[in-house]
Amino acid sequence: MRRYLLARLLLLLPTVFGVVTAVFFIIHLVPGDPVEIMLGETATVTEKDVLRKNMGLDRPIQEQYFSFLAGLAKGDLGVSIKTREPVLGELLSRWPATLELALAALLLASVFGVSAGVLSAARKNGVADKFSLAASLVGVAMPNFWLGPVLIIIFSIWLGWTPVSGRDGFSSLILPAVTLSAGMAALILRITRSSVLEAASEDYIRSARARGLPEWKVFAKHALSNGMIPVITVMGLQLGALLSGAVITETIFSWPGVGRLLVEAIESRDYPLVQACVLNIALCYVVANLIVDFAYAAADPRVRVER
Amino acid sequence: MTFKKIISPGFLLGVLILAATVCAAFMAETISPHDPYKQELIFGLESPTAAHPMGRDLLGRDVLSRLVHGSRISLTIGFAVVGISLIIGTVVGAASGAFGGWADMVMTRVVDMAQAFPGLLLAIAIMAVLGPGFGNLLFALCLTGWTGFARLMRGQTLALREREFVTAAISAGAGKGRLIFYHYLPNSLGPLIVEAAFAIASVILSEAGLSFLGLGVQPPEPSWGSMLNEGRPFLLVAPHLTIFPGLCLMALVLAVNLVGDRLRDVLNR
Numbered sequence: 001m002r003r004y005l006l007a008r009l010l011l012l013l014p015t016v017f018g019v020v021t022a023v024f025f026i027i028h029l030v031p032g033d034p035v036e037i038m039l040g041e042t043a044t045v046t047e048k049d050v051l052r053k054n055m056g057l058d059r060p061i062q063e064q065y066f067s068f069l070a071g072l073a074k075g076d077l078g079v080s081i082k083t084r085e086p087v088l089g090e091l092l093s094r095w096p097a098t099l100e101l102a103l104a105a106l107l108l109a110s111v112f113g114v115s116a117g118v119l120s121a122a123r124k125n126g127v128a129d130k131f132s133l134a135a136s137l138v139g140v141a142m143p144n145f146w147l148g149p150v151l152i153i154i155f156s157i158w159l160g161w162t163p164v165s166g167r168d169g170f171s172s173l174i175l176p177a178v179t180l181s182a183g184m185a186a187l188i189l190r191i192t193r194s195s196v197l198e199a200a201s202e203d204y205i206r207s208a209r210a211r212g213l214p215e216w217k218v219f220a221k222h223a224l225s226n227g228m229i230p231v232i233t234v235m236g237l238q239l240g241a242l243l244s245g246a247v248i249t250e251t252i253f254s255w256p257g258v259g260r261l262l263v264e265a266i267e268s269r270d271y272p273l274v275q276a277c278v279l280n281i282a283l284c285y286v287v288a289n290l291i292v293d294f295a296y297a298a299a300d301p302r303v304r305v306e307r
Numbered sequence: 308m309t310f311k312k313i314i315s316p317g318f319l320l321g322v323l324i325l326a327a328t329v330c331a332a333f334m335a336e337t338i339s340p341h342d343p344y345k346q347e348l349i350f351g352l353e354s355p356t357a358a359h360p361m362g363r364d365l366l367g368r369d370v371l372s373r374l375v376h377g378s379r380i381s382l383t384i385g386f387a388v389v390g391i392s393l394i395i396g397t398v399v400g401a402a403s404g405a406f407g408g409w410a411d412m413v414m415t416r417v418v419d420m421a422q423a424f425p426g427l428l429l430a431i432a433i434m435a436v437l438g439p440g441f442g443n444l445l446f447a448l449c450l451t452g453w454t455g456f457a458r459l460m461r462g463q464t465l466a467l468r469e470r471e472f473v474t475a476a477i478s479a480g481a482g483k484g485r486l487i488f489y490h491y492l493p494n495s496l497g498p499l500i501v502e503a504a505f506a507i508a509s510v511i512l513s514e515a516g517l518s519f520l521g522l523g524v525q526p527p528e529p530s531w532g533s534m535l536n537e538g539r540p541f542l543l544v545a546p547h548l549t550i551f552p553g554l555c556l557m558a559l560v561l562a563v564n565l566v567g568d569r570l571r572d573v574l575n576r
Contacts, residue, residue, distance in 0.1 A: 018420040026432050141561035143512055145519045145535055146553030153546050240425030247431060248516055252539070263520060266435040278432040282424050289423075 004297055008290060015286055023279045024068050027271060028061060038081070038269040055081075055271075077279070078272035080265075087276040091258060097167055098257030101250070102242055104173055105180035106235070113185040114231065117192025118224060124197065132189055139186025144245050148179040148252035165254035176253040180245050184238045191234045196227035229299050236292030243281050243288075313573050321565030324558050332379045341369035343376045344527055352545040362547040364537060370547065373529035374555055380441075380518075380530040381559060385511040388448040389503050395449070396456025397499065401487045403457070404464025414457065421454045427513055434522040444523050448510055459502050463495040497574035504567030508560045515556055531556045 035048050035057060052058045056067065071078065077087045120132040155175060156164040163172045199205070200223040208218045247259035254260065258277055265273035331338065341359070347367035355362040361370040403414035421429070433447040464487075467473055473490055481489070517523040518532030526533065531552045538548025 014416075015419070015423050018416075019423050022420055022424070023432070026429075027436055137561060137564065138557070141508070141557050141564055143515060143553065143556055143560070145516060145532070146549070146556065149535070149539060149542055149549045150553065153542055153549070157543055240428075244425040244427035244431075247428065248519065251520065262431070266431070266520075266522070271436075274432065274435050278428060281428055285425050285428075286423050 001297065005294065008293055008297075012286065012290055016283065019282050019286060020069070020072065020279065021065075023275060023282065024065055026278075027275045028057075028064065038271065077276040080270055080273045082265075082268050082270045082273070087273050090261065090273065091276055091280055094256060094258045094261045097255060098246055098250070098259060100173065101176055101180060101255060101257060102246055104177035105184070105242060106239075108177055109181035109184035109188055109238075110235065112181070113188025114192050114228075116185075117189040117231075118196060120189065120193045121196040121200070121223075121227075122219065129193075132193070136186040136189045139182050139189075142182060144179050144183065145248050145252060147182055148175070148249060151175045151179060152252075165252075167256055172253075176249050176255050179252070180242065180249045183245070184235075184242060187234060187238060188231060192227065192231050195230040196223055199223045199227040202226070229296070232292060232296050232299055236289055236296070239288040239292070240285050243285055247281075313569060315569055317565045318569035321562040321569070324562035325566065328378050328382060328559050328562070331375050332382050335376045335379060339369075339372040339375045341372045343368060343372040343529055345369075352541060352548075354545070355547055361551045362545065364534070364545075364548055365541065370534075370551055373534060374531070374552060377529040377531045377534060377552070378555070378559075380524055380528070381511050381514060381556070384441075384444065384448065384514040385507045385563075387445060388452050388510045388514075389506045391445075391449045392452035392506065393456050393499065393503055396453035396458075397460045397492065397495075399453070400457035400460025400462075401464050401491050401495075402483075404461040404468065405483050405487055405491065411461075414461070418454045418458050421451065422458075424451075426451045426509075427516060430513060430517060431520065431522060434517055439522050439525050441524055441528075444514060444517060447517075448513060452506065452510065455506065456499065456502060459498060460491075460495060463498060464491045467491050467494055501567060501571045501574055504563060504570055508563040508567065511556070511560055511563070 035052050035055070036043070039047055039051060049058075056064055059067075075088060077091070079085065080087050080090060083090070116132045116135075120129045123129050152164055152175065155161050161171075162175050166172055200219070204226075205218060205222055208222050209215075213221075243259075246257060247262055249255065250257045250259035251263050258280060262274065262277035262281070265271075265277060345368060347363070350363050350367040351365050353359065353363040353367070359369050359371065361374065364370055364373070399414055403411045429451045430447045433450060434443060437443040437447065467490065473486065476486060476490055514523055515530070515532030515535070518530045519536045521533075521536060523532055524530040526537075534552040535549060535556075538545065538552070541548055
């Protein structure tokens with residue numbers, strides 16, 4: 001296991017380097033002039049030249065790239081054009097909110113998705129199963145930028161149970177977390193159902209029954225524990241959707257996280273901040289995937305032997 | 308495989324919704340009850356009435372007519388992005404699997420890197436630099452969309468390379484190009500079609516998400532995502548601006564998923 005962990009950690013380095021490089025070149029090489037977008041079409045050539053010089057955009061691209069890497073190694077992600085403050089500080093101040101929202105959504109999606117999936121598998125073709133499957137189909141198709149406003153209309157405006165937006169205690173977390181978790185919960189439900197049903201048809205289940213184990217124990221101890229492995233994978237794959245979804249969910253609920261910061265940075269055309277936010281979210285995704293790989297290896301010994 | 312095998316209630320429902328949306332998009336000019344761009348400010352935010360069954364937006368434009376025209380954006384982006392991504396991804400993936408060596412290594416690394424990003428985030432970053440607009444949207448979504456097809460096609464090619472009919476073709480003197488177009492591609496169509504169906508749903512949602520953030524199609528062009536964005540400040544006084552575009556979007560994505568689910572069951576069996 002230790003060798004597997006070490007190998008996986010080493011593999012992380014080229015990925016991180018690739019992500020950093022990709023983010024830099026997307027911002028700097030994609031056709032389109034950041035300076036022109038920042039200042040608008042009415043700006044004079046002199047104004048554009050001054051900003052280009054201030055941002056270091058007049059230097060050769062390779063020089064900009066290496067100075068970006070050097071800065072990054074020192075924890076310097078640049079200075080925000082709008083606030084003139086280091087962007088790292090802004091990012092760090094927003095992370096607790098995003099982390100709180102993402103963890104709450106992950107917890108909600110896992111608890112709801114797994115329990116509904118297990119119930120659905122245990123009552124295959126029953127009413128609960130059909131209802132769960134229909135709900136999961138709708139859940140996957142439902143965009144969070146629609147669900148969020150609909151929840152606000154029902155629970156904040158009509159019923160007055162939760163705040164419309166902002167981050168102010170537990171009640172303000174409920175709607176954003178439900179919004180962010182819905183799609184993921186629907187997918188986890190479907191995967192849990194199919195993998196538990198698949199595990200339940202294996203030979204070892206028959207053996208467990210033949211040994212006289214009670215049905216609940218066969219189901220909980222054998223079918224469920226073996227059926228969970230694909231669920232962990234899907235949770236990992238869904239982390240990306242969760243982090244992207246956080247950008248939209250935080251915007252809907254004015255949740256002061258990194259996603260909202262990214263949208264604010266795009267609206268104010270603050271490129272160093274856009275770059276830092278994208279880099280930050282992408283790196284979190286890479287690290288989250290690594291953690292899922294470890295969880296996967298811990299759950300299924302074949303993974304660490306095969307690799 | 309006969310058409311009868313594919314038919315199921317879910318599949319039929321999906322096809323029905325899809326057909327209705329395609330018809331709406333093609334005949335938007337004819338079936339729209341009003342001009343989607345015509346502003347009547349004094350009727351701004353009007354609730355649904357008999358003449359305007361889905362109400363009016365802030366500028367007094369008919370929501371139903373804008374939804375009918377907006378279906379064009381969703382469908383065009385969905386099919387165009389998936390079409391282009393499918394061609395690029397399939398060619399790159401097949402070549403990578405068939406040729407192997409350094410070409411394969413480079414392709415695999417590029418795909419790994421692209422997939423190290425959450426897809427929508429990459430599109431957001433690209434759109435932030437390019438600026439909003441239909442062409443830019445197409446470019447950003449294609450740039451992030453081809454990798455899934457490339458990975459799938461590479462895997463298919465590697466698996467097919469070991470099959471006996473491929474060995475027979477190689478012994479008969481077939482070159483790499485012939486292998487790709489006569490053996491690898493036709494035998495990978497099933498999984499590619501299934502992947503494409505789900506990709507259409509995901510692209511439609513991404514387009515709407517980007518338009519919702521103000522990074523997609525620009526006003527006055529109606530897009531379901533931008534209509535949702537326009538309705539956001541008026542949740543309290545005009546919930547119809549949020550409810551109807553969302554329902555349309557959800558129905559379309561649900562339809563594509565239902566068709567995709569059934570195709571997967573039949574083609575990947």
